[in-house]
Amino acid sequence: MGAGALALLVVVVAWRIRDWSSPEPPFEPKTKPPQAAPLCPWRDPENDLKRFFPNATRYEPKTRILSGQRLELAERLGRVPTGDENALHVYHCYEEQLPLGVVLTRRVKGDYGAIELVLAVGPNGRVCGLRLQRLREPEPIATALQSPDWLRSFEGQRSDSSWKLGRDIPDVVPEARLSAAAIVDGVRSMLILLATSDPSASQSPEAAPHH
Amino acid sequence: MLLLAFRNLVRRPLRSALAVSGLASAVAVLACLSAFGDGYRRALSTEVDRMGLQMMLVPLGCPYDAAARVLKGKTLDSSLPESALEEARRDPAVAVAAPLLMAALARPNQGRADMWVGLDKTALALKPWWRVEAGDGWFGDDNAVILGCDAAEVEMRKPGDRFYSPETGQELRVAGVLERSGTSDDSMFFVPLRTAQRMFGQTNRLTAVAIRLRDPALLRQARDRLQGVSGAQVVTPTEMMGTFVNLVGAVRTLLLSIVLVAVTVGVLGVFNTLLAAVVERANELSVMRAIGASRSQIVGLITTEALLLTGAGTAAGIVLAVVVGQGVESMVKQFVPLAPAEPLLSLTAATLAQCVGLGAAAGVSAGLYPAWRASRRQPADASKAE
Numbered sequence: 001m002g003a004g005a006l007a008l009l010v011v012v013v014a015w016r017i018r019d020w021s022s023p024e025p026p027f028e029p030k031t032k033p034p035q036a037a038p039l040c041p042w043r044d045p046e047n048d049l050k051r052f053f054p055n056a057t058r059y060e061p062k063t064r065i066l067s068g069q070r071l072e073l074a075e076r077l078g079r080v081p082t083g084d085e086n087a088l089h090v091y092h093c094y095e096e097q098l099p100l101g102v103v104l105t106r107r108v109k110g111d112y113g114a115i116e117l118v119l120a121v122g123p124n125g126r127v128c129g130l131r132l133q134r135l136r137e138p139e140p141i142a143t144a145l146q147s148p149d150w151l152r153s154f155e156g157q158r159s160d161s162s163w164k165l166g167r168d169i170p171d172v173v174p175e176a177r178l179s180a181a182a183i184v185d186g187v188r189s190m191l192i193l194l195a196t197s198d199p200s201a202s203q204s205p206e207a208a209p210h211h
Numbered sequence: 212m213l214l215l216a217f218r219n220l221v222r223r224p225l226r227s228a229l230a231v232s233g234l235a236s237a238v239a240v241l242a243c244l245s246a247f248g249d250g251y252r253r254a255l256s257t258e259v260d261r262m263g264l265q266m267m268l269v270p271l272g273c274p275y276d277a278a279a280r281v282l283k284g285k286t287l288d289s290s291l292p293e294s295a296l297e298e299a300r301r302d303p304a305v306a307v308a309a310p311l312l313m314a315a316l317a318r319p320n321q322g323r324a325d326m327w328v329g330l331d332k333t334a335l336a337l338k339p340w341w342r343v344e345a346g347d348g349w350f351g352d353d354n355a356v357i358l359g360c361d362a363a364e365v366e367m368r369k370p371g372d373r374f375y376s377p378e379t380g381q382e383l384r385v386a387g388v389l390e391r392s393g394t395s396d397d398s399m400f401f402v403p404l405r406t407a408q409r410m411f412g413q414t415n416r417l418t419a420v421a422i423r424l425r426d427p428a429l430l431r432q433a434r435d436r437l438q439g440v441s442g443a444q445v446v447t448p449t450e451m452m453g454t455f456v457n458l459v460g461a462v463r464t465l466l467l468s469i470v471l472v473a474v475t476v477g478v479l480g481v482f483n484t485l486l487a488a489v490v491e492r493a494n495e496l497s498v499m500r501a502i503g504a505s506r507s508q509i510v511g512l513i514t515t516e517a518l519l520l521t522g523a524g525t526a527a528g529i530v531l532a533v534v535v536g537q538g539v540e541s542m543v544k545q546f547v548p549l550a551p552a553e554p555l556l557s558l559t560a561a562t563l564a565q566c567v568g569l570g571a572a573a574g575v576s577a578g579l580y581p582a583w584r585a586s587r588r589q590p591a592d593a594s595k596a597e
Contacts, residue, residue, distance in 0.1 A: 038364050043322045109367040112375035112382070134321040136366075136375050138382065 037084055037107040040116050042091060043133050048103065052120035052129040055095040059103065064088045064197035076159070076192045088193045099123060104194060105133070108186035110179040112137050115145075117186050125195055130154045130187060141176040145183065159191035212508075216515040219488065230484040231524045234477035234573065238528025241470045242558065242566050243539050246532070248463050250557035264337050265427055266434060268295050268420040268443045290416040295443045299420050304433035307423040309333040310404055314411045316378045325376070326399045329407020337421050340394065346370035346387025350403045355386035359397040363388040374400075379410040478573040481520050485513060485581035493588060501590035510582040517578025518571065525570030529563060 042048070049056045066073060067086040074080055091103040101122045107114045113136035120129035130151045135142060144150065153170050162168045165177070165184050172180045220227045270289035290312075299308040312329035332349065335341060343349070343357065347370070350357065356374050358366065363385070368374055374383045383402065391397055408414050420443075424433055430447065437445045489496070496509060536556045 037367055041322070044320075107365075107367065112373050114365060114367045134318075134323075136377050138375050138377070138380075142377070 037082075037109070037114070039084070039089070040105040040107040042103065042105050042118065043116070045091070045103075048118055048120070048131060048133075049093060051131065052103065053093045053095075053100040056093040056100055057095055059091045059093045062090050062092060064090060066193060066197055069196050073192065073196055076196060077189060085189070085193060088190075088197050090194065090197075093120075101128060102194065104190045106186050106190050108182040110135055110137055110182055111141065111176075112179075115179060115183060115186075117183060117190070119187055119190050121191065121194060125158050125191070127154045127157045127187065127191070132183070135179075137176070137179055140173060141179060144172040144176040145179055150180075154187055157187070157191070159188070159195040163188045212512055212515055213519075216512055216519055219492070219512075220516055220519060223484075223488065226484050226487070227520060230477075230480045230520055231527060233480040234474075234521060234524025234570070235527035235531055237470065237473040237477040238525050238566050238570060239531035239535065240473060241467075241569065242529055242532035242562060243536055243556065244463060244466055244470060245562045245565060246536070246556045246558045247540070248460070249559060249562065253557065264421045264448065265424045265430055266422045266437070266445050266447045268299055268422065268437060268440060269446055270418075271442060271444055290413060290418055291420065291443050292441070293415040293417055295440045296417060296420050298440045299422055299437060302433055302436055304424050304426070304429035304436075305422055306425040307333055307336045307421075309337050309421045310417045311419045311421060312404060312407045312411070312413055312416070313418045314407065314413075316376070318378075325378075326395075327376075327407060327410070328399050328401050329404040329410075330401060331404045334421070337423060338396070340392040341396075342390040342392075343387035344390040346385065348387060350386050353403055353406050354381075354383050355403070356383040357387045357389060357401040358385060359389050359399045359401075360391045361397040362400055365398075376410065381406070381410045474569065474573065477524065478521075478577045481517060481524070481574065481577040482581065484520065485517055485578055486584070488516070489513065489581045489585045492585075493592070496585050496588045497590060497592035500588055500592075506586040509586040509588070513582035513585050514575065514578045517581070518574040521570045521574030521577065525566055528570075529558075529566055533558060 045059060049059060065087050066081075070081055070086075073085065077085075089105070091105075093100045093103060101120055104117075104119045104121065106117045106119070108117060109115075114134070115132055115137070116134040118131045118133050119127060122128045132146055132151075135145065137145065150170055150172060157163070157168070163184055165171060165181055169180075169184055171177075268291060270291050272289060293310070296308055296310045299305055310329075310331060311334070314327045314329075316325040316327065318324060335349075344360065346357070347355075358368055358374075363369070366374070368385045368388070370385050370387055372385045374385050375381070376383070383406075389396060389401075402410070408416065422433075422437075424430060434445045434447065437443070499509065500506075536558070540556045
C-alpha cells in the first residue's frame with residue numbers, strides 16, 4: 001500500500017517537474033507558414049488607381065519594417081510569419097494632399113503558378129477593391145477567380161473579419177478552391193500586416209467602403 | 212625639393228585642384244575603357260568555353276544574330292527542319308548534336324515573357340553546369356517541366372507542383388528546379404523537345420542544333436560538310452566571339468581617340484597651371500638663382516611640381532574608375548552585343564601601369580616648357596624687380 005502511494009507520488013512529482021522544465025511556448029502555430037514569395041511589383045498603377053481610387057492624383061511607395069512585431073504578427077496570422085513578411089511595401093494614394101487609402105501587392109501560390117494580387121484598402125482598414133494582376137490558372141479556374149462578383153465579395157472585409165471560404169467569401173467551383181483559398185489567405189495576411197504596421201488604421205471609426 | 216614643390220602647389224589650392232580633377236576625369240575614362248576591353252574579351256571567352264560546344268546549326272539569315280539570340284535565350288523568326296539534326300548526327304566528326312526549340316510567349320499586360328526551351332537528353336552533355344537542385348533530375352514524362360531557379364521562385368513552384376501554360380493550354384508537372392548557374396537558364400522553362408514542338412505548333416522543327424566535335428581539330432572539315440545541310444548554316448562560337456570582339460574593338464578605338472583628346476586637355480590644364488605659377492613666382496625664382504640655385508635645380512623643382520600634379524590626377528582617376536566602374540559597366544552592358552553575365556571591367560596591373568605611365572609622360576611633357584622658362588631667370592632679375 002505504502003509502496004503504491006510512494007510510486008504514485010513519484011509519478012506526480014515527475015509529471016510536475018516535466019511541466020516546469022518545458023514552459024509553454026509564447027505562440028504555437030496552428031498551420032504551416034505559406035511559401036515565402038519574392039517581392040511582387042505593382043504592374044499597372046495607373047489603371048489600378050483609376051479603378052480603386054478614381055480621385056487619386058498621385059501615390060507614394062513606402063516600406064514598413066515589421067521584423068520587431070513578429071510575435072504579434074504570428075498571433076494574428078495564426079502561423080509563423082514568412083521571411084518576406086518582415087517588411088510591407090505600401091503604396092499610399094492621395095488626392096493632392098488628402099490620403100484616400102493604400103494599395104498592397106502580394107504573390108500567392110496558386111494551383112498552377114503564382115497569382116499576383118493588388119489590394120486596395122480604405123483609410124478605415126476595409127478592403128475597397130481587389131484585382132488579380134497576374135495568374136496562370138486554366139480557363140475555368142481563372143474565370144471563377146476573376147469573376148467580378150467573387151472579387152467584390154472581399155470589399156468591406158477587415159483584418160479582424162471572419163474569412164471562411166464558402167461562408168464569408170462565396171465558394172467557387174471545386175477545381176478553383178485551392179487557388180481561391182490562397183487568395184483569401186493572401187488578402188487576409190496583407191490586411192493583418194497593414195493593421196500591425198499601422199494600428200491606427202484598423203481602429204478608425206466605421207465607414208463605408210471607399211469604392 | 213619634393214616638399215618645396217608640394218608647398219608651391221598648395222599655395223594655389225583651387226588652381227591645383229582644377230588641374231588635378233581635369234586629368235583625373237580623363238584618366239578614369241581611359242582606365243575604364245582599357246579595363247572594359249580586356250574584361251569583355253576574357254568574359255566572352257569564359258562564356259564561350261562554358262557553352263561546351265564548338266559549333267551551332269542555325270536557320271539561314273544573319274548567322275551571328277541567330278547564334279547570339281539562341282545563346283542568350285531569345286527566339287528566332289525562322290526555324291530548322293529536324294532533318295538537320297539527323298544530318299549533323301551522321302557526321303563522323305560530331306560527338307554530340309543537341310536539338311533546341313525556343314519560344315518566347317510575351318505577356319505584355321502582365322509585364323513579362325515566358326521563355327520556353329524544348330530539349331532532349333543530349334543537351335546535358337553541352338550544359339555541364341546543369342544541376343537539378345530538387346526533383347528527379349530529368350523529365351519523367353512528356354508533361355514534365357524543369358524550371359530555372361528564378362522561374363521557380365517567381366512562379367512559387369516546387370517539384371511535384373502543377374504548372375500551366377495559358378497560351379498553349381498545356382498542363383505540366385514540375386519535375387525539378389535547376390541550381391543557380393548565373394546564365395539565362397535561370398529564368399527559363401525547360402520541357403521535352405516533343406512537348407515543346409507540340410505546344411508551339413513546330414512539329415519536326417528546331418530553333419538550332421548545338422554541336423560538340425570528337426576533336427576540335429576537326430572543326431574546319433566538319434564545318435565544310437555541315438554547310439551543305441539544307442536550310443541551315445554553321446556558326447562557331449569562336450567566329451562569333453571574334454565578330455563581337457571586333458565590333459566592340461572598333462567602338463573602343465573611337466572612344467579611345469576621344470579619351471586621348473580629354474587627356475590632352477588635362478595635360479594642357481597642368482601646363483597652364485605650371486606656367487601661371489612660374490610667371491607669378493618669377494621674382495622668387497630669380498632670388499633662388501641669386502642665392503645659389505642652379506638652372507638644373509630650378510628645372511627639377513618645376514618638373515617635380517608637374518609630376519606631383521599629374522601623379523595626383525592619375526591616382527584620383529584610378530580611384531574614380533574603381534568607384535564609378537560598376538555604374539559604367541551596367542550602362543555599357545545594355546549596348547554591347549552578347550554581353551556576358553560576368554563582370555566586364557577588369558582593372559588589371561597592366562591597365563594600372565598603362566595609366567601610371569601615361570600620367571608620368573603627361574607630367575613630364577606638361578612641365579618641360581614652364582621648367583625651361585623658369586630656369587632662364589637670371590639672378591640679376593631679382594634686383595630689377597625690386
